[in-house]
Structures are given as structure tokens and as C-alpha cells.
Amino acid sequence: MLRLPTFELHKPTTVAAALEAAAASGPATRFVAGGTDLLPNLKHEMIEADHLVSLAGIESLRGIRLDGDDLVIGPMTSLTDVASSELVQERAPALAQAAGVVAGPQHRNQGTLGGNVMLDTRCQWINQSYFWRSALGFCLKKDGTECHVIEGGKRCVAAVSNDSIAPLYTVGAKLVFQSLATPEMIAAGAPEGVQTRPVPVDALFKADGAYNKKVGLQELLTEIRIPALPAGHRGSYQKLRLRGSIDFPQLGIAARLDLDEAGVIVHADVVAIVVAARPVRVKKAPDQLVGQTPGTPGFEAALAELCDLATRSVKALPNIPGDTEWRQRMVPVLIEDAIRACV
Amino acid sequence: MAARDQHGPGAPWPEEGAPELAATNRSSAEGFRAVGQSMRKLEGLDKATGAAVYADDIKLPGMLHAKTLRSPHCHARIVRIDASKALALSGVHAVITGADLPTKYGVIPWTQDEHALALDKVRFIGDEVAAVAAIDEDTANAALKLIEVEYELLGAWLDPAESRQNQLTDERPAIHEGHKHGNISKRVELEFGDVEAAFEAADVVLENDFYFHSSTHAAIEPHCAVARESADGLLTLWSSTQITHYVQREVSRVLGVPQSRLRVIQPNLGGAFGGKSDPFSLEFVVCKLAQLTGRPVKMLWTREEVFYAHRGRHAMNMRYKSGVTKDGKLTGVSADILIDGGSYSSFGLVTTYYSGQLLTGPYDFPAYRFDSTRVFTNKPPCGPKRGHGSVQPRFAFEVQLDELSEAIGMDPIDLRRVNDVGEHTETVNGQRVTSNGFAACLDAVEEQSAWKERRGKLPAGHGLGVAGSMYISGTNYPIYPNDMPQAGIQLKVDRSGLVTAFTGGNDIGQGSSSVVRTVICEELGVDSADVRVVAADTDLCPVDLGAYSSRVTFMVGNATIDACRNLRKLICRGVAEEWGIDPSRVFLGRGEVFDTENRGNPKRNITTRRAFEIAEARCDTLGSTGSYNTPKLGGDYRGGSIGASPAYSFTAHVVEVLVDERTGMITVPNVWVAHDCGRALNPMLVAGQMEGSAYMGIVEALFEDHKVNRFGLHAGPSLLDYPLATSVDCPDLHALIVESIDPEGPYGAKEAGEGPLHPALPALSNAIFDAVGIRLRKLPFTPGKVLAALDEKRAREAASAEEAPSC
Numbered sequence A: 001m002l003r004l005p006t007f008e009l010h011k012p013t014t015v016a017a018a019l020e021a022a023a024a025s026g027p028a029t030r031f032v033a034g035g036t037d038l039l040p041n042l043k044h045e046m047i048e049a050d051h052l053v054s055l056a057g058i059e060s061l062r063g064i065r066l067d068g069d070d071l072v073i074g075p076m077t078s079l080t081d082v083a084s085s086e087l088v089q090e091r092a093p094a095l096a097q098a099a100g101v102v103a104g105p106q107h108r109n110q111g112t113l114g115g116n117v118m119l120d121t122r123c124q125w126i127n128q129s130y131f132w133r134s135a136l137g138f139c140l141k142k143d144g145t146e147c148h149v150i151e152g153g154k155r156c157v158a159a160v161s162n163d164s165i166a167p168l169y170t171v172g173a174k175l176v177f178q179s180l181a182t183p184e185m186i187a188a189g190a191p192e193g194v195q196t197r198p199v200p201v202d203a204l205f206k207a208d209g210a211y212n213k214k215v216g217l218q219e220l221l222t223e224i225r226i227p228a229l230p231a232g233h234r235g236s237y238q239k240l241r242l243r244g245s246i247d248f249p250q251l252g253i254a255a256r257l258d259l260d261e262a263g264v265i266v267h268a269d270v271v272a273i274v275v276a277a278r279p280v281r282v283k284k285a286p287d288q289l290v291g292q293t294p295g296t297p298g299f300e301a302a303l304a305e306l307c308d309l310a311t312r313s314v315k316a317l318p319n320i321p322g323d324t325e326w327r328q329r330m331v332p333v334l335i336e337d338a339i340r341a342c343v
Numbered sequence B: 001m002a003a004r005d006q007h008g009p010g011a012p013w014p015e016e017g018a019p020e021l022a023a024t025n026r027s028s029a030e031g032f033r034a035v036g037q038s039m040r041k042l043e044g045l046d047k048a049t050g051a052a053v054y055a056d057d058i059k060l061p062g063m064l065h066a067k068t069l070r071s072p073h074c075h076a077r078i079v080r081i082d083a084s085k086a087l088a089l090s091g092v093h094a095v096i097t098g099a100d101l102p103t104k105y106g107v108i109p110w111t112q113d114e115h116a117l118a119l120d121k122v123r124f125i126g127d128e129v130a131a132v133a134a135i136d137e138d139t140a141n142a143a144l145k146l147i148e149v150e151y152e153l154l155g156a157w158l159d160p161a162e163s164r165q166n167q168l169t170d171e172r173p174a175i176h177e178g179h180k181h182g183n184i185s186k187r188v189e190l191e192f193g194d195v196e197a198a199f200e201a202a203d204v205v206l207e208n209d210f211y212f213h214s215s216t217h218a219a220i221e222p223h224c225a226v227a228r229e230s231a232d233g234l235l236t237l238w239s240s241t242q243i244t245h246y247v248q249r250e251v252s253r254v255l256g257v258p259q260s261r262l263r264v265i266q267p268n269l270g271g272a273f274g275g276k277s278d279p280f281s282l283e284f285v286v287c288k289l290a291q292l293t294g295r296p297v298k299m300l301w302t303r304e305e306v307f308y309a310h311r312g313r314h315a316m317n318m319r320y321k322s323g324v325t326k327d328g329k330l331t332g333v334s335a336d337i338l339i340d341g342g343s344y345s346s347f348g349l350v351t352t353y354y355s356g357q358l359l360t361g362p363y364d365f366p367a368y369r370f371d372s373t374r375v376f377t378n379k380p381p382c383g384p385k386r387g388h389g390s391v392q393p394r395f396a397f398e399v400q401l402d403e404l405s406e407a408i409g410m411d412p413i414d415l416r417r418v419n420d421v422g423e424h425t426e427t428v429n430g431q432r433v434t435s436n437g438f439a440a441c442l443d444a445v446e447e448q449s450a451w452k453e454r455r456g457k458l459p460a461g462h463g464l465g466v467a468g469s470m471y472i473s474g475t476n477y478p479i480y481p482n483d484m485p486q487a488g489i490q491l492k493v494d495r496s497g498l499v500t501a502f503t504g505g506n507d508i509g510q511g512s513s514s515v516v517r518t519v520i521c522e523e524l525g526v527d528s529a530d531v532r533v534v535a536a537d538t539d540l541c542p543v544d545l546g547a548y549s550s551r552v553t554f555m556v557g558n559a560t561i562d563a564c565r566n567l568r569k570l571i572c573r574g575v576a577e578e579w580g581i582d583p584s585r586v587f588l589g590r591g592e593v594f595d596t597e598n599r600g601n602p603k604r605n606i607t608t609r610r611a612f613e614i615a616e617a618r619c620d621t622l623g624s625t626g627s628y629n630t631p632k633l634g635g636d637y638r639g640g641s642i643g644a645s646p647a648y649s650f651t652a653h654v655v656e657v658l659v660d661e662r663t664g665m666i667t668v669p670n671v672w673v674a675h676d677c678g679r680a681l682n683p684m685l686v687a688g689q690m691e692g693s694a695y696m697g698i699v700e701a702l703f704e705d706h707k708v709n710r711f712g713l714h715a716g717p718s719l720l721d722y723p724l725a726t727s728v729d730c731p732d733l734h735a736l737i738v739e740s741i742d743p744e745g746p747y748g749a750k751e752a753g754e755g756p757l758h759p760a761l762p763a764l765s766n767a768i769f770d771a772v773g774i775r776l777r778k779l780p781f782t783p784g785k786v787l788a789a790l791d792e793k794r795a796r797e798a799a800s801a802e803e804a805p806s807c
Ligand SMILES: Cc1cc2nc3c(=O)[nH]c(=O)nc-3n(C[C@H](O)[C@H](O)[C@H](O)COP(=O)(O)OP(=O)(O)OC[C@H]3O[C@@H](n4cnc5c(N)ncnc54)[C@H](O)[C@@H]3O)c2cc1C
Pocket: A030, A031, A032, A033, A034, A035, A036, A037, A038, A039, A040, A055, A075, A076, A079, A101, A102, A103, A104, A107, A110, A111, A112, A113, A114, A115, A116, A117, A118, A119, A120, A161, A162, A163, A164, A219, A220, A221, A222, A246, A247, A248, A249, B720
């Protein structure tokens, strides 16, 4: 078996203590939730951490509740609980579906929604042992200078691969992060102590697979907030993978349609993952679908057109293992399936 | 010794009241008490409850942990190794390199080309270069990073076609410099009958290219070895091997320790499938390190290391040409095969022969030629995987048969019936075939799959396909030539009522020790709880050649019968003396011992345990030996004995498939597997082997791919990147046991461990044709390939629609 490197483990029971432990231990510190992503990455020496701050003992980070109009999910809630929650199924069906198809059953019992949101990017040239990576001279994301996906590429294009993120995009989720004010922040006028900052999920990512998030490693995700959605909200998540279980997505498509009382589409959104370092929103989706009524020839034509158009903006790269051409070919197929599952 | 006194299908005692039963045509239950019973595996509960001890469970006082430094280059010369920094690290006890173990080894004596640690050259990424023993794994790993190795890089051979061209240069020398034929590992050309004339005589001749990719065994237990040297210089090696005997021979030779002072033990094994049938680097290394440090040493490979060690299925490029008359009779077959061997020979010599020699059944064709070439490439070495060397040709040929049946408009099952080679006959290459249940296998899958009602009539995207095969039950050729038994066994019995068997047979989960138990229960009439089997310990057990070529049930089973019958003689003699009667009057079996001519006398109707007591008193301490050797077999030509088996098993599959034309995804709802295993000694174990084989074949076709990327690096050496089907993806497997009762097998039994894999892949391809009209001749069947073939088919249809005259 590959060995886990040694590290110091902190076991705080409050958010404040977790933030303090992280701040005190310096930059080589990681939060660990279920550990199903972090521990393999540590074994592969893809991430180096001297300190791990476990979130397992912080009760306030667990659970699913309503707060006014918002559905609030604690980041330490297991994927199994998210998938089987009636509240989530009712208010954000695509998220429940996505949580239910992450990895295998054991991973979903252990893995959390917060860990899934904060999942590292993936690439066929990086998610391997140190020895393996050394044999090809490493790569940009860790220890090396070249990218093996894009020749001469200067930026890592490892794929955003977290199933939950596409549905969270479509429901307009807000992620709440907390951190301790750093001396620089205080110097810039921020108050001392715990800072809270809500980040709309579609503002979380940047197009750099080396680290694809705009929040720092010392920022702790404390809440996933999903606003109230209209009564006619429909959502679906479609995942491409060879096996019926365990596998990471080779492509993921979330679709949202809100229908009014007359059955006319008033809101449409389609988001793709596992193509590049950040999720890709199919911008043409509302143009094509809003105003259409499912079941009519107009809707059918608009859907066909959308699937066609989407292949221009959703471009699969040979970043993850598997047949890139096939993944690309499945873009319109999965979009069609996702939209049809909504109506 | 058995074989010279073959046991065949009968029970040892006369049937009471029943007329003398004919040697064949006995149903499983007939006359038997233990044979034919579905008994739980000997070690089943221990494995299920976690109590079983595997190699990695062994922890000895003072034990050190060893790790291997591997080559990051696929072809390079070693210029310099400096281990001084590693040796200086606190907690490191020893570092060894190739120079410490300079003797070459290899499982086949004629092609020994491996070193435990590279001596002067590395030949693939992952090749072993140095090893460290330290107080724990982390220290050993840290020490590896301190070893400095300077390499001189050489050009890589990654394409087998290039290796065959063999254009050697200074920058890109042969992988094994000094090898007589450069990068050609082995070539076999054989011809039987006049193939050209055969094609002339055919109504239809088809010729096509096929490709079979490489796949690995993926046994759940990674390789592990532990060694200890006692103060008086006796070495003990515990290893997760399926060939204790060959490991003992090779380790003894390389380390210069007499075999009598090297004890090799195989603990419980977590699967092997052929992946543990070579001697491996770690076995030599832990022994050497134990000698050097005076401490026990363990090495456990990571999953990644197991992928590098490989010895999995050879990739093959195959061109097949076959002719058939319009009545469906095959006239001749011709094959040209290029085999990608990877970096070392392993079993490659045998693989090259098997790729041609094992195709000549279950169908009879009067003319056959093959030309097989195995080449070296800078990739992990290939070797034997379940169905060694014959799964690939079988795939190509059975798909070609389907195409032939389509061409002449004959049902593919009927085509196979027409060409059935039959029983008690000889194949075109001179292999003796005795029992043959192939026709019954075809009947069984035809009926159970509702073939007649459904094949060719299912809706688009839904199809059925058939294929057949034949496989060996061991071969008559021991890996190193010798006249000693291929299987030996020893029995010990005493007044407690316990029977202990000592067998060299490697139980790798296939149930060989359980077969020994069944035979003992049958022959001595004891309860299964009163039998112990001590297996695969070279100090305690007589030699058996190991678990490969599906030889164990046949050979160890026969050896066990032999030993039991020797023991029966003793016991019956003792009892007869006690009762003052002739030994032929003593019935011993089914838990009872009585005088057949005076059964009513309660004094002459005793328990088996009492009989053991009497015999121990009258005949001395009780024990016996038994053995098996094959009769002389095989064609009278060079290589004619390779692939010659004392009995062949037969299999037919029908695979049901669903093909999604939008995504190219393939689902297999059902596989019907009919297998002629001679006699099912333990039907549950036979069915388990049949299901496991079919599963393995289907998964190889759909998911697995042992790919080496452009760096010469294994593309994904983990069980995440190398996908095996989970239970969700597993078809419903229907095991249909066919019993042909072999005249020489133990009670008529033959193999069941490898044969049932073969037809899975071609039957799947043929089912895909039935479902969507595409011929997939290149494995694996990925969704991308399915879509590409569908595109091609549509284009073809559109073109021919355009050409067709309009009316
Ligand atoms: C075999 C296998 C298959 C998998 N298949 C899939 C799949 O199909 N789809 C998929 O999406 N994932 C998959 N995963 C990845 C993983 O299991 C899931 O993404 C899971 O949800 C991660 O959650 P976790 O709690 O285990 O995260 P962890 O491993 O604990 O953490 C993941 C990352 O998030 C950070 N983090 C965790 N919690 C917080 C927080 N509250 N605030 C800030 N940062 C935080 C950690 O520091 C770490 O960098 C797979 C993993 C394995 C081993």
C-alpha cells in the first residue's frame, strides 16, 4: 500500500478553533473533511501538508436545514445524507441526483458536500504516485514546468471534476467562507477575528487547474446556501462514466428549467463540468429555451439547436483519462438527456 | 503412480446390488457420497470472517521492511549507482543492487533473462534497480529517494511491429543485447495439411485482421513476501505465489542455497489468475536481505508495483484466414500472429506455441498453419493470464466463424455443430482428445438463452451471440524436463480419526485443497470435518508443479485417489486380519466399514475411526503416498508436446447484449456459460469458476486496458484508472455444468478454471453484430469504437443505397 506521509492532526470542535489552528500552522495546512480526496492526494505527494485540521468534530458544520427562504447545507453533511434528503430532493433535485452518483456508496458515506465543492482538479498526468510522475518529468501543476495536455501550455487545464458543482451553479448557490483576518487584512482596515464572506458559486472558480479556486486555503467553507426556487423549478444532472459506480465523471451536465403555470419555460440554465479547469456555462441555453413550451415542435427545434450550439463552447480536453473524442461527442447527448429529464 | 494406472471415473468399491456400472454415463450422484456435493471451500469461512492469514499478515519479531527502487526510464544502461547516502540513513539495515544477485533466472529454463535487480540495464519503467531494508516502510521509502542512479538513456521499443523489424542501432540496441534474434523473443511456424488446397476447396474464404489488447490479472491481494534465516542458516520464504516449487528452485539457484535448506510456504492467497506464476524479484530480494541483515524481512508491493510486474495477457495482432464449404464444413485455417511480449521472456516461449497449438478444437479442420512471433518491447513483461495464450486467437477465430456462418447463411450454433471434432479422436496437430461434451454445451446455451426464438429477431440494439472453445487440463510437459511425478501427495491417518493430506498443490482460491478433501472423503468415507489439508509448504509436502495450465484438479485429484487407494489397502488389510477374512470382503466407505458377506454381524460393522485404530495396531503407523504423471502425449514434431493435455475441457457461451446507439455504451444483461468439466467434483466450486471466468472475459472486453502511454509509462496503474466491473456492472451469469466423464480424470473430472473464459469475448462481439450489425474485431469494445463502427456502417449503407438502381 502507498504510505500516508506524516503530519500533525488537529481536532477542533468549533469553527473558531479550526480557523485558529489553520492560521497557527502556516501555509502547509489543509482542512480535512471526509478525506476521500485529500488522503489519496497526500499519498501521491501531489499535496504536501504538515498539518491537517479535521472538521469531523465540528457539529455546527453538519446538517440540512431551512433558514428563512434559504436551504442551508452544512459542508460536513455526507453525500449520502444530501442525496437522500427530502428537502434537497424537493428544492434542488439536480443536487440530490449529483450527490447520489459521486464515487461509490462507501465514498458517499465518508465524503462530504463541502469536500466535494472544494475538490481538487483532476488530470491523467497528475493523479498518480510520485514515482509515476517523476518518470515523465512531472508537470506544471506540481513539481514540474511542462503541461502534457497542451503542448507548450503555460497554464494547467486539469479538469474540475466535482459532480455537485454543476447543479450548485444552476440553482445559484452561495458559499459562505470564514477565515481569520490576516495582518495584511487588518492593516487594510478589516476588523480582527473571524471574517465571513459569501461567494456566489459561479464566482468561486478560475481557469487555472493548478488551484482553480479564488478562495485561499485558510478559508473555511461553513455553509452552502441555496435560495428558494420557484414552484415550477426542475433540475437534472447527467453523468458520463464507463462503470455504473465508483468512477469520477468523464463529463457532467446539469440542467435547470423553471416553468410557469402555463408550462412555458421562464428560466433555463445548462452547466458542464470535466471539460476544463472550471465549470462551463452554456450561455445560449436561455436564449434558446426561454419562452418555449416543452412538447411543442418549437421546443424540439430549440433543443436541437441548443445541443448543436453547445458543442462549440463545451470543448473536452485530453486532461482526464479516457476517450476525449467520445466525451466531446457526448456533450449534446447529455445536454439533451438533462433537458428532457426536466420536462 | 497414477496415469500408468489411470483412475478414471469409478468409485473404488463395488456398487451394492447394482450391476457393474459402465465406466461412462454415470450421473454425478450415482454411487458417490462426497463427489458431486457442493461443499463449502476449506478456507471459506476463514476468508469471509477475516481470520485467514495472508502473506502480509505475517509479522515476525525484529522484522524489517523492504522497498524497491524502480527505473523511471523504459530503456537505459545503468552507469553508476551510489547508495551511500541511503545506507547512512538511520534505520536502514541494508541496500542491495543487481551486483548482489547477479544470477539470471526465469520460469522457463531455456529463456532465463531476468535479474532480481537490474545488473547493467533497465528495460521498462518500473524495472527493479535496488532494494532497501529498514526498520519500517517509511524509512525504507525515504532511503530509496537517497539512492543515486546515473543512467545512459537508450531509444525505446514501444511498437511491436518495429521490434519485429529488428533494426538495431547503437542508440537503440536490442532490449536483450546478446539475444540471438535481437528483439524477436520466439517464433513458431507450424503447418498441418495443405492449407492452400483447403482454401481452394472452400466455397467462402474470409481473411481479416484482429487485435487483442493487453490486460492484467488484478488479483485483489498484491504480491508480498517474507523471509527469515534461522541461526543455523535455514531460509524460510513465505510468498504469495502459485508456484512454490519453481520459486524454491529458482531462489535456491540464484542465492546459492541448497533446496533442502530453503523452505517455501504459500500462505492464503488473495487471487492469482496466472499473475503469481513466475518467480518475482521480491522473493529473491527478501531472502538476500534476510541473509545480510540477520533479521526477517518483508516486502509488500503497492498496487502500482503489481501493475509493473504484470505478466498479464499479451497483446496480439492477428490475421486469420479461414475457408468453409456451403454446408458449413471448415476446410482450413491460417493465422499470422504478432505477440507483444513486453520486456522479458517469462512464459513467452509457451505463449507463442499456445497461440497456435490450442486452436485445433473443438472444431475439426483438415488443414492448419500458423506463424506466431513474440517480440520484446520496453513495457511491463507479459505472461500467463487465465486462458494463457489461447484467449486471443480464440477471440479472432470465433468472430471469423460467425462471419463465415453469416456468409453461407447458416445458424452460427449449427456451424459449430457441423465442425465438432467429437470424442476419442485426434486433432489436426496431433492432440489426443478423449471425452468431449461440446455438443451438449451448445445444446445447453441454445436452449437456456432461447436462441432459436430470439437470435436475429430481437429489436434493434438487442442481440445474442455464441462462441465455443476448448482448453487443456494440464499439459504433459513439465516446465523443466524430468521423469519425476508432476503431482505428489502424502496422507497421514491415525487413531483420532483424522486424515491429513500433504500436497504441494497451490490453492490460489480456485479450491484445489477442497478438491483433495472431497477425494479423501469419497475414498476413505470420512466426514469432511475430519480432513485437514496442508498445502504448498516445501518442507512438509511432496512436490507438485503448481497452479497453472489448469492442471491441479486433474493431476492432484488423481494423485490423491492414488494415495487414498494405497491407504485403503492398508486399512482393509488390518480389518480383514482382525476379522479373519479376505481383504476383498471389507467394504470401506460412506462412513462405514463392514464385511460384505456378513453385514448383519454387528461386530463386523464398525466406524471408520475404529477401522483406523485396528489398522494402526495391526499395520503400524498409517500413511501413504500417491502421485500422478501424464501418459506420453502430443504430436511427433518439435513442440508437439506443448499444448498436449491428458484431457480437454469444452465450453460454449451465449452472450446477450444491449447496445445504446446514441452513446455507444454496451450492457450485458446475461451470459449463459455451458462448460464440460468432465465431472463436477464440487459443483459449487465449478460454477464459481465458470462465473468468475465469464465475468473476467466480459470485463476484459468492455473495461480493462493495460495501456502504455507515449512515455512508455503504464497509463494508469491503479484500480481507479484500470477499471474492473463492480457488482453493478456485472451480468447475470448462468453456469450450466456439462459432465462428459473423462476416462482418465479423477472420477472423470477435467478443468474448470480457465476454459470457461474463452468464448466470452467473441460471443460478445458476435452479439453486438446481432444487435446493431457492426463487427468489432479490435478489443476493447469502448463506446467510442462502437460509435465509429456505427458511423461507418451508416456511411456504407448510404453509399450502397445510392449505388442501388432505383426502380
Ligand atoms: C475512488 C474514488 C472515486 C471518486 N469519484 C468521485 C466522483 O465520481 N465524483 C466526485 O465528485 N468525486 C469523486 N471522488 C472524490 C471524493 O470522494 C468526493 O469528491 C468527496 O465529496 C470529497 O469529500 P471529502 O469530504 O472526502 O473531502 P476531503 O478529501 O476531506 O477534502 C477535499 C478537499 O476539500 C477541502 N475541504 C474539505 N472541506 C472543506 C471546507 N469545509 N472548507 C474548505 N475546504 C475544505 C480539503 O482541504 C481538500 O482539499 C472520488 C474519490 C475516490 C477515492
